[in-house]
Amino acid sequence: MTQTVAVLGTGKIGEALLSGMIRAGWRSADLLVTTRRSDRAEELRNRYGVEPVTNAEAAKRADTLILAVKPQDMGKLLDELAPHTASDRLVVSAAAGITTAFIEERLAAGTPVVRVMPNTPVLVDEGMSVISAGSHATPAHVAHTEEIFGGVGKTLRVPESQQDAATALSGSGPAYFYFLVEAMTDAGILLGLPRAQAHDLIVQAAIGAAVMLRDSGEHPVKLREAVTSPAGTTISAIRELENHGVRAALIAALEAARDRSRALASGNG
Ligand SMILES: NC(=O)C1=CN([C@@H]2O[C@H](COP(=O)(O)OP(=O)(O)OC[C@H]3O[C@@H](n4cnc5c(N)ncnc54)[C@H](OP(=O)(O)O)[C@@H]3O)[C@@H](O)[C@H]2O)C=CC1
Ligand SMILES: O=C(O)[C@@H]1CCC=N1
Incomplete structure (x- = not known):
């Protein structure tokens, strides 16, 4: 039918x-x-x-x-x-x-x-x-x-x-990744790269990372460790992310999205 x-x-x-x-x-x-x-x-x-x-x-x-x-x-x-x-x-x-x-x-x-x-x-x-x-x-x-x-x-x-939790993770999720790409493109500009080049570099890094997350079957910690050389560049960046509370900020952000989804249940906004 x-x-x-x-x-x-x-x-x-x-x-x-x-x-x-x-x-x-x-x-x-x-x-x-x-x-x-x-x-x-x-x-x-x-x-x-x-x-x-x-x-x-x-x-x-x-x-x-x-x-x-x-x-x-x-x-x-x-x-x-x-x-x-x-x-x-x-x-x-x-x-x-x-x-x-x-x-x-x-x-x-x-x-x-x-x-x-x-x-x-x-x-x-x-x-x-x-x-x-x-x-x-x-x-x-x-x-x-x-x-x-x-x-x-x-x-x-x-x-x-x-x-409501799923809404905070996958419903809104794409926006968080776009936000990160936008911020990292700005960082590229600060480091002296032209905007278009900075954008292309970070977008391809995001696509590569996403495909590896999906296809490798590895835990994200393992994938991150493989990038993080002793006394290298990555760990210097990770230290700054931890110093600025990025992990805690993400947890708080998703909790706020979950709470907002709950509040929308009344249909009144
Ligand atoms: N955007 C996203 O990423 C996601 C959104 N959602 C959900 O999808 C829903 C829509 O979001 P989104 O697409 O972003 O919003 P939009 O505003 O783009 O889409 C809603 C559309 O509905 C139209 N509309 C409102 N009232 C009526 C009506 N009575 N009859 C016919 N059409 C009407 C609006 O018209 P007008 O243009 O005139 O305002 C608008 O075009 C939301 O409930 C959101 O929670 C879910 C998952 C992801
Ligand atoms: O921001 C919102 O409310 C909608 C629901 C999930 C993604 N966009």
């Missing part, structure tokens, strides 16, 4: 997922999108050949509704969807903080809801999507969600109680 999937609130993450689904072989004809602005709707129609519809129409026509609005817009979207969403539709939410219970309470009794935390590398099929079932979602609903998000990267099932 052909499944129709609608992305509701097709902004940054919604478009990243949509583009990935098309690369993974979904037919544009089986995909619907909703937006708040008509110029954005036309942009998506022209770029992907998908049909922009209203939220109410998406609820009526799609088998699976992927909610990709900001947490603060979720209450309003669900109020709009509730009168049109039959309880046999699968509702998948990608919003940080919003619980499956928040969604279940606002839709028809028994509606299956799955919560997913993806990340922007779904744009390059290297996403990490963390998946939890709501109280009415069956293993088939979870498997269908995995099929959608698995086309654009890895998936992992976790209990919903771990979603």
Whole structure:
């Protein structure tokens, strides 16, 4: 049976997922999108050949509704969807903080809801999507969600109680690496390298390190030790990182992201 999937609130993450689904072989004809602005709707129609519809129409026509609005817009979207969403539709939410219970309470009794935390590398099929079932979602609903998000990267099932932590790690994670690259590029400039060269050097170092982390099976400590020669350059840098409390700063940063995800659960921001 052909499944129709609608992305509701097709902004940054919604478009990243949509583009990935098309690369993974979904037919544009089986995909619907909703937006708040008509110029954005036309942009998506022209770029992907998908049909922009209203939220109410998406609820009526799609088998699976992927909610990709900001947490603060979720209450309003669900109020709009509730009168049109039959309880046999699968509702998948990608919003940080919003619980499956928040969604279940606002839709028809028994509606299956799955919560997913993806990340922007779904744009390059290297996403990490963390998946939890709501109280009415069956293993088939979870498997269908995995099929959608698995086309654009890895998936992992976790209990919903771990979603806020996963949001802090993999949902926001790409931003931390971009921040580090930005800072290290500045350092390269301080050391006298042209900006473009500094950028290329650190990006390739990041890609090499990431591939080794993924493919070598080695613990990060072991990989770092292999770079750190006695009385060499690396240990001089590591001492400065420890002196400046970078490890503690990262732990505090991820804890703050986890807490912010929890606070978004109210849908009020
Ligand atoms: N960005 C990321 O890396 C990740 C984001 N997420 C989650 O994804 C969600 C979206 O984030 P992001 O893509 O960054 O945000 P965006 O603002 O880019 O996308 C949200 C989109 O939803 C649209 N929108 C809002 N209300 C409605 C509505 N009632 N009907 C139709 N469209 C609507 C907005 O329109 P308008 O443009 O007019 O505001 C906007 O285009 C958030 O809940 C976030 O927590 C999850 C994982 C990673
Ligand atoms: O910053 C945010 O709130 C969203 C959720 C995870 C990544 N971006």
